[in-house]
Amino acid sequence: MRPARGRAATAVLAAGLLGAAASACAGTSGDGRWARPGAPDPTLPHAVDAATVSGLETVTESEQDARRHLYTAYPAVPGARPLTDRLAQAVDELSDPYEQETDGTPPAAPGAPVPELNVQWTLTAASGDVVGVRITGWKSQGADAGETRRTYWYDGRTGQAVGSDALVQGEPGLKRLTERVRARIGAKADPVRVTATPATFASMAxxxxxxxxxxxxxxxxxxxxxxxxxxxxxxxxxEPLLSDLGRRARAASLTPRPRLALGANAPRPGGPEGARAPASSVDCAVAKCVALTFDDGPGPDTSRLLDELNRAGARATFFVVGANAAAYPEVVRRESAEGHEIGDHSRDHRDLTRLAPIQVHSEVQETQDAVRQITGRAPVLLRPPYGASNGVVTDVARSLGLVQALWNVDTLDWHDRDASVVAERAVKGARPGGVILMHDVYGTTVDAVPDIVARLKARGYTPATVSDLLAARHARPGDRFSGW
Structure with a gap:
């Protein structure tokens, strides 16, 4: 265990969005990392690389229309089902009121901002019999606009998922902790509002x-x-206030080589036996091409999708969320090895048009870096989340040498979780040079792919990548391409 440096306690009031260590790239939205080339912020919790937890999966939901933008994600840690259930409940506690609130609102006018809720996660500890997961939710408008922060802990000894208050010794420990925090919180906060309740101390790591x-x-x-x-x-x-779980949680956070011991820790499949070599590109100036594109992954069903594409001899473009790519590096590596194209879908799936230029750059650049580290090359395409772009996004894309790849066929697979409906929309909307939008985080979409590919081929189409479509169009960095 590394000793603490013995410095004075630190209090911070940081403007903007909350973030864990940028190096983790594992599902948070961030404030500290925007202005962080110097010393790290001591009030940022430790972050664990999710790729080191064998068998971890992500549960992702997304929705986009003129009434709301919604993206939520949380981890399913093997051997910790009560924690997964509690995280699902925490996400519902954020998304259900938001959906009810936006259900009754009229669609946003063209060009007007669409309400947004973005929920992300970070592992703060994952070693031995302890797991810590930090959930951050950012809401764009309303009385509760801003960011909420919760950290949940799983105790493998008891099999229970608990809140952060369980890190200290009951009510007496919480009261003494309250006194210490009040003394340190700084002039910009109201110490009276720091009360000795679990709700107040909902995020500790x-x-x-x-x-x-x-x-x-x-x-x-x-x-x-x-x-x-x-x-x-x-x-x-x-330290005198910590519970037994609190002491083990601290030790797990300081472990140089964390290793979970919860059971059910089987590795995720990286690829089928005899995975095919990369297919060659196709000349879409001659062939009747259509691009199948998949957003928001990788996820638990992406390997199965790759199996289906492999069997069908079809190539696709995957627009990966950087946080998910970092959690599933072996799947991203397989996508690349099997001849598919990988595009940049930002790190956290935020609406980039709401962010400052430095934040937009960070969202895109960190995904570029993650994919480059995994596959050896960075994406050349950017798909802004929700297809939302403006001058700032265009400038960032141009500066990084990226073409903005949109779509002209939306299968609405987030709305209708019905494989036959998704397949019908994809095939009906296909045109030569078209770009079809789907999401590999939905099992029903993966179920639809064999039917989609078979029916497209029967109509003379060749599934291709977006870059195949662009080859004869002389697109320049920053340009927006929607197909046709």
């Missing part, structure tokens, strides 16, 4: 030095100020 990080949701303890309020306490101020 440990940073890279073993300090206890206590963070709060936007406006909860600083109602008049935007941004994140967080406190990092040195060991001398919290």
């Amino acid at each position: 440990f940073n890279d030095d073993g300090d206890l990080v206590v963070e709060f949701s936007d406006h909860s303890v600083a109602p008049g100020a935007p941004g994140r309020v967080a406190v990092a306490l040195p060991a001398s101020e919290f």
Whole structure:
């Protein structure tokens, strides 16, 4: 265990969105990383590379129309089903009110911002019999606009998923912790709002030095100020207050080579036996091409989709979310090895038109870096989440040498989880040079693919990548391409 450095406790009020360590690239939306070339922020919790947890899967949902933009993700950790259930409940607690609120609103006018909810996750610990998962939800508008923060812990000894308050010794420990945080929270927050309740201490974890990080949701303890309020306490101020789980959670957060011991830790399949060599590109100036594209992955069904494409001899373009790519590197590597194209779908699936230029650049660049590290080459295509682009997004795409790849056939597979309906929309909408939008995070979409490919081929189409379509069009970086 690495000793704490013994520095004074730190309190931070940071404007913007919350984030864990950028190096994890494992499902958070971020504030600290935008201005972080110097020393790391001590109030950012430790982050574990999700790819090191064998068998971990991501559960992803997305929705886009003129009433709302919605993207949620959380991990399913093998051997920790109660934690998965609690995380699913936490996501529902954020998304259900948002859906009810936006159900009754009229569609946004053309060019007007669409309401957005984005829910992300980070592993804060995953070693031995302890797992910590931090859930952050960002909502664009309404009385509760801003970011919420929750960290949940799984205790393999008891088989229970618990809130962060379980890191300390019951009510007495929470009261003493409250006193220490009040003394450190700083002038911009209201110490009176820091109450000794589980709801107040809903997000606690440990940073890279073993300090206890206590963070709060936007406006909860600083109602008049935007941004994140967080406190990092040195060991001398919290160690006597820790519960048995708290001590094991801290040790797990400091383990140099974390390894879970929860059982049911089977590796994910990386590819079928005898995976085919990359297929050659097709001349779409001659062939009747159509591009099959899949957003938001990788996910639990992506390997099965690759099996289906392999059997059909079809190539596709995968627009990966950087956080998911980091969690499933072997699947991304397989996509590339089997001749499919990999595009950039941002790190966290945020509506890029809402972000500052430096944030847009970070969202895109970090996914470029993740894919390059996994496959050896960076994407040449950017698909902005929700297809939302503006001058800033275009400038960033141009600066990074990326063409913006949109679509002209939407299967609405997020809306209708029916394989036959998805297949019918894909085939009916196909035209030479068309780009079909689907999502590999939905099993029903994967079920539809064999029928889609067979029917397209029967009509003389050749499934191709988006770059195959672009080969004869002389597209320049920053350009938007929708097909046809």
